[in-house]
Amino acid sequence: MKKNGLVLALCLVLIGSLFGTVQSAQAEGEGPNYNGNETIQNERLHTYDELVKSLEQYAKRSDDMILEVYGQSIKGRDLYLARFGDNEDNPTVLFLTQQHGNEALTTESALEVIKYLTNNSKQVQDIIDNVNILIAPRLNVDGAEGDVNFSLDDYVAGTHTRYNADGFDLNRDHVNRDQPETKALHENVIQKYEPDFMIDFHHQGTQTTLGDTDEYVSGSILYPTNEGVDPEVRERSKQLGAIVYNAVDDKGYGLLSKYRGGTAPTISRNGLALEYGIATLLFEMRGMADHYYEPYVLGQKSNGYLIQQGVTAMKAVLESFVDGSIETVDTSFWDTLPVSGSKGEEHEDEH
Numbered sequence: 136m137k138k139n140g141l142v143l144a145l146c147l148v149l150i151g152s153l154f155g156t157v158q159s160a161q162a163e164g165e166g167p168n169y170n171g172n173e174t175i176q177n178e179r180l181h182t183y184d185e186l187v188k189s190l191e192q193y194a195k196r197s198d199d200m201i202l203e204v205y206g207q208s209i210k211g212r213d214l215y216l217a218r219f220g221d222n223e224d225n226p227t228v229l230f231l232t233q234q235h236g237n238e239a240l241t242t243e244s245a246l247e248v249i250k251y252l253t254n255n256s257k258q259v260q261d262i263i264d265n266v267n268i269l270i271a272p273r274l275n276v277d278g279a280e281g282d283v284n285f286s287l288d289d290y291v292a293g294t295h296t297r298y299n300a301d302g303f304d305l306n307r308d309h310v311n312r313d314q315p316e317t318k319a320l321h322e323n324v325i326q327k328y329e330p331d332f333m334i335d336f337h338h339q340g341t342q343t344t345l346g347d348t349d350e351y352v353s354g355s356i357l358y359p360t361n362e363g364v365d366p367e368v369r370e371r372s373k374q375l376g377a378i379v380y381n382a383v384d385d386k387g388y389g390l391l392s393k394y395r396g397g398t399a400p401t402i403s404r405n406g407l408a409l410e411y412g413i414a415t416l417l418f419e420m421r422g423m424a425d426h427y428y429e430p431y432v433l434g435q436k437s438n439g440y441l442i443q444q445g446v447t448a449m450k451a452v453l454e455s456f457v458d459g460s461i462e463t464v465d466t467s468f469w470d471t472l473p474v475s476g477s478k479g480e481e482h483e484d485e486h
C-alpha cells in the first residue's frame with residue numbers, strides 16, 4: 136500500500152473504533168450494514184476460478200458472445216472481456232466492474248447480464264442489432280482474491296481489498312496507466328474497440344443518504360465533472376445517467392443520489408471522457424464486501440437487490456439503444472437530484 140493509503144488506513148481504524156458504537160445505533164433497520172452484527176459470507180461471491188468458469192460456460196451458449204483475454208494482472212491472472220456485436224455503424228457501450236476488488240456485487244450483476252445476453256432470445260437479438268457491447272468484469276482480479284503483497288489483517292473479512300496486488304488504486308491510474316490492469320484495459324479494450332459510452336460500477340459506504348434526509352440510498356451516480364470535458368460529451372453522459380436513474384428509480388428498492396465526486400482525470404469517469412470523448416457514468420452501489428473501515432462493509436442480506444440494481448441499470452441502457460431513448464431522454468432530473476449526504480464518517484477517496 137502506498138504511504139498515503141497506509142496513513143489513511145490508520146486514521147480510518149481509529150475513527151472506526153471511536154464511532155463504531157454510535158453508528159451501530161443509527162444504522163438499525165434499513166438493510167443493516169455489517170457493524171459486527173452479521174457474519175460476512177463472501178464465499179457466496181464468484182471466486183476468480185468460478186468467474187472464469189461461468190464466462191466460459193456462457194460463451195458456449197451463444198455464437199454472439201466472444202470471450203477474450205485482454206491482459207494479465209500483477210499476479211498473472213487473465214483479464215476477461217465479453218463482447219457482443221461488432222457493427223461499426225452501431226454505438227458501442229462498455230460496462231466495467233470491480234476496479235476496486237472489495238466492491239464485488241457489480242461483477243455479480245455483470246455475470247447475470249452476460250448470461251442474459253447468451254439466451255438467444257428475440258429481445259437479445261434486438262439489442263445486439265442496435266449496440267455493440269463490451270463487458271469487462273472485475274478489473275482488480277488480485278484484490279478480489281485477497282492475493283496481494285500486503286497484509287489484510289485490518290480488514291473485516293480479510294478476503295477482498297480495494298487495491299491491486301502492489302497496493303495501487305486502479306481508479307487513480309487512468310492517465311499514467313502504470314499498473315498492468317489499467318494499461319491492458321486502455322490498450323486492448325478502450326483503444327481497440329473505441330466505446331462511445333461507459334458505465335463504471337463501484338460500491339460506496341453503507342451510510343450514504345439522500346441529501347440531508349435520513350434515507351439510505353441504494354446507490355449514487357455522477358457524470359464526468361472535469362472542466363476540460365467537451366460539453367457535448369458531458370450532456371451524453373447525463374443522458375446515460377438519465378436512463379439508469381429512470382430504470383432504478385422505478386424499482387421499489389431504488390433510491391439514488393448524486394455522488395459527491397472530484398474532477399481528477401486519473402479517475403475513469405473523468406479520464407475516459409477527457410481523453411477519448413467517451414460518455415461516462417459512475418454508479419456506486421451501497422456497501423462493500425470487505426474493508427478496513429467497518430461501517431463501509433455491508434452484510435449479505437442486501438446482496439440480492441443490489442445485484443438486481445446493477446442488472447436493471449445495464450439492461451435499461453442496452454434497451455435504450457433499441458428504442459432510441461438514449462438520444463432523447465430528458466436530463467433535467469440532474470438539476471434537482473439531491474447530492475449524497477452521510478450519517479457517519481465518509482472518505483471521498485475510498486469509493
Ligand SMILES: [Zn+2]
Pocket residue numbers: 234235238306337338485486
Ligand atoms: Zn470503487
